[in-house]
Amino acid sequence: MTDNKLVSHSVRANLLVLGLLALVLGVVPGVLSFLGKSYYMQVANSALIYCVVAASMNLITGTAGLMCLGHAAFFGIGAYTAALLNTHFGLPFLLTLPLGGVAAGLAGVLVALPTMRLISIYFAVATLGVGEIVHVTLLNWVSLTRGPMGMQIYEPITIFGHQFTGLLSIYYVIAVLACVSIYLLWRMNHSYFGNALRSVREDDQCAEAMGISVVKLKIQAFAASTFFTGLAGAVLAHSAGYISPDSFQFSESILILTMVVVGGLGSLPGSILGALLLILLPEVARGLGDMRNVAVGVVMFLSILLLPKGIFGEVSAIEVARKLFNSAWDGRNAVGWK
Amino acid sequence: MDTYFLMQLINGLSVGMIYALIAIGFTLIFGVLNVVNFAHGEMYTIGAFAGLVCINMIHAPLAIIIVAALVAGGLSGIGLERIAFKPFRRFQDEASLKSRAMREATLLSSLAVSIIIKEVIQHFFGAEMQTIPGQYMLNNPIQVGPLSLSSGQFLILGSSILMLGGLQYVLYHTRIGLSIRAISNNPLGAKYVGLSVDKTIISTFAVGSMLGGAAGIMVGLYYGAIFPTMGFTPSIKAFVAMVMGGLSSIPGAVICSLILGVCESLATNYLTQGWSDMVAYSFLIVTLIFFPQGIFGSRRERV
Numbered sequence: 245m246t247d248n249k250l251v252s253h254s255v256r257a258n259l260l261v262l263g264l265l266a267l268v269l270g271v272v273p274g275v276l277s278f279l280g281k282s283y284y285m286q287v288a289n290s291a292l293i294y295c296v297v298a299a300s301m302n303l304i305t306g307t308a309g310l311m312c313l314g315h316a317a318f319f320g321i322g323a324y325t326a327a328l329l330n331t332h333f334g335l336p337f338l339l340t341l342p343l344g345g346v347a348a349g350l351a352g353v354l355v356a357l358p359t360m361r362l363i364s365i366y367f368a369v370a371t372l373g374v375g376e377i378v379h380v381t382l383l384n385w386v387s388l389t390r391g392p393m394g395m396q397i398y399e400p401i402t403i404f405g406h407q408f409t410g411l412l413s414i415y416y417v418i419a420v421l422a423c424v425s426i427y428l429l430w431r432m433n434h435s436y437f438g439n440a441l442r443s444v445r446e447d448d449q450c451a452e453a454m455g456i457s458v459v460k461l462k463i464q465a466f467a468a469s470t471f472f473t474g475l476a477g478a479v480l481a482h483s484a485g486y487i488s489p490d491s492f493q494f495s496e497s498i499l500i501l502t503m504v505v506v507g508g509l510g511s512l513p514g515s516i517l518g519a520l521l522l523i524l525l526p527e528v529a530r531g532l533g534d535m536r537n538v539a540v541g542v543v544m545f546l547s548i549l550l551l552p553k554g555i556f557g558e559v560s561a562i563e564v565a566r567k568l569f570n571s572a573w574d575g576r577n578a579v580g581w582k
Numbered sequence: 583m584d585t586y587f588l589m590q591l592i593n594g595l596s597v598g599m600i601y602a603l604i605a606i607g608f609t610l611i612f613g614v615l616n617v618v619n620f621a622h623g624e625m626y627t628i629g630a631f632a633g634l635v636c637i638n639m640i641h642a643p644l645a646i647i648i649v650a651a652l653v654a655g656g657l658s659g660i661g662l663e664r665i666a667f668k669p670f671r672r673f674q675d676e677a678s679l680k681s682r683a684m685r686e687a688t689l690l691s692s693l694a695v696s697i698i699i700k701e702v703i704q705h706f707f708g709a710e711m712q713t714i715p716g717q718y719m720l721n722n723p724i725q726v727g728p729l730s731l732s733s734g735q736f737l738i739l740g741s742s743i744l745m746l747g748g749l750q751y752v753l754y755h756t757r758i759g760l761s762i763r764a765i766s767n768n769p770l771g772a773k774y775v776g777l778s779v780d781k782t783i784i785s786t787f788a789v790g791s792m793l794g795g796a797a798g799i800m801v802g803l804y805y806g807a808i809f810p811t812m813g814f815t816p817s818i819k820a821f822v823a824m825v826m827g828g829l830s831s832i833p834g835a836v837i838c839s840l841i842l843g844v845c846e847s848l849a850t851n852y853l854t855q856g857w858s859d860m861v862a863y864s865f866l867i868v869t870l871i872f873f874p875q876g877i878f879g880s881r882r883e884r885v
Contacts, residue, residue: 541697
């Protein structure tokens with residue numbers, strides 16, 4: 245490969261990243277504030293939050309092949325940790341945000357330690373049980389979580405004394421966080437770590453024989469994934485100002501799973517597309533009234549039937565990663581790509 | 583013995599029988615296809631709603647309502663198999679029948695179908711609890727010595743024992759049952775001796791969903807609660823019982839369902855209603871950690 249080509253690759257990669265950043269930070273908020281409807285802004289906020297959740301779930305369900313049916317539990321742990329720390333101890337956003345992530349990550353490790361020996365359906369069932377345990381706890385521990393009444397956070401997002409009260413400024417907080425988390429998840433997905441996870445997914449016994457510590461790797465992946473989910477939960481708690489156990493029940497886990505599946509298991513851009521599709525679809529299909537959740541089910545069913553690889557399948561996602569970032573990986577750091 | 587304790591025990595047994603009826607459906611389908619049918623809880627809901635429609639339309643007697651629920655459950659089981667499972671069974675060999683891709687695809691497709699069924703029911707009947715005419719409610723008190731039981735408990739216990747007996751007869755004395763057992767034992771071998779895999783899978787879904795539908799209407803009339811999402815909690819608990827029983831063992835599933843039901847109703851002495859759901863989930867986690875093959879499961883290579 246000539247030097248010339250290397251340059252053009254990196255230029256193209258930079259252009260793509262810049263384009264996406266411009267879209268998220270410039271075009272979308274511009275158009276939304278031009279339209280001037282605060283409701284659209286809220287939809288955009290929740291779409292971004294779900295992008296992070298779907299991308300983080302993709303790391304375990306897609307890349308590592310561990311079907312998780314309780315991901316909303318970690319989302320909820322992050323959200324409730326942030327909300328409790330903020331209302332009871334008055335901690336600022338800058339502290340509750342990482343602490344929400346850390347709490348969810350710790351919970352993830354706790355769940356992962358005993359369940360990582362289980363494979364396929366058994367793991368799915370175990371995470372389903374964990375998800376329900378967390379939901380029941382949130383619902384019934386009324387003295388701490390106020391149960392079904394939910395929790396309210398009155399304090400606006402404050403960073404270094406600056407209060408983010410307008411919807412547009414909250415959007416920017418979420419957008420920056422989403423971009424950073426998705427970038428980190430993308431780098432994890434397309435690194436030696438991600439490739440090791442893929443090998444574990446394809447054949448864990450074989451990976452073990454090749455010298456990969458499967459259980460350790462799975463626990464690391466689970467911790468990373470739940471950390472980002474918790475982060476998204478904390479952002480949700482602060483940006484929405486109200487959380488209730490209903491937002492973290494089984495159906496929510498299924499919604500997140502659907503995002504990843506519709507987008508393409510194992511493909512990070514796919515899961516982001518899936519999240520956007522499933523959050524925006526009910527809004528677009530508002531005319532259908534009650535039937536819009538049916539539309540979600542139908543989209544899920546059709547995508548499994550007609551697009552088993554998803555909208556943006558893993559193979560094409562890896563192709564894109566290879567093409568765009570070849571310059572970084574082609575030379576000295578070619579581990580796992582050749 | 584304490585009468586209250588005895589009453590809770592009988593209550594637990596009748597709840598456990600309901601779990602058992604649902605768990606049998608899960609177990610039969612898992613045995614034949616090696617997949618988990620996540621839309622099984624919706625068969626329970628459909629049974630309950632079919633019974634309700636019967637009550638409201640023709641004011642039928644109880645026996646006919648239960649038969650209607652059985653039929654509705656069976657038919658929707660067949661429909662479910664055609665829609666959510668058949669399209670993914672593109673190849674007939676054992677490797678792809680029990681492959682991981684097939685398992686995950688059908689798991690997700692049954693989830694999708696269950697969302698659709700739930701939402702459609704909600705669209706037509708509304709999300710709130712349905713009103714059931716008073717004379718159909720199964721909570722007339724019946725005094726047995728010092729115990730005061732209700733007619734619903736007798737109906738649930740009696741008819742589930744009847745259905746379990748019927749299932750035993752079907753599985754061991756009819757051609758359909760024989761082919762279900764043959765295919766869950768060895769699909770390829772069963773195919774070589776001339777059994778139709780497709781037909782057997784359909785009849786498995788029909789049998790399993792019939793039991794689920796009957797369970798639905800009985801619970802609906804006993805507790806007086808019929809609503810679109812009623813299938814979720816019992817089916818998760820039945821699922822727990824199935825995992826505890828070792829995934830493909832019917833006696834195991836029934837025994838574990840009864841244990842679960844009794845433990846739950848005894849736990850209500852010490853816990854409030856909301857927390858008693860935790861019993862099932864903690865059983866699940868404990869089972870998966872300490873007996874991953876299930877308490878009554880046969881030894882398998884890996885879980």
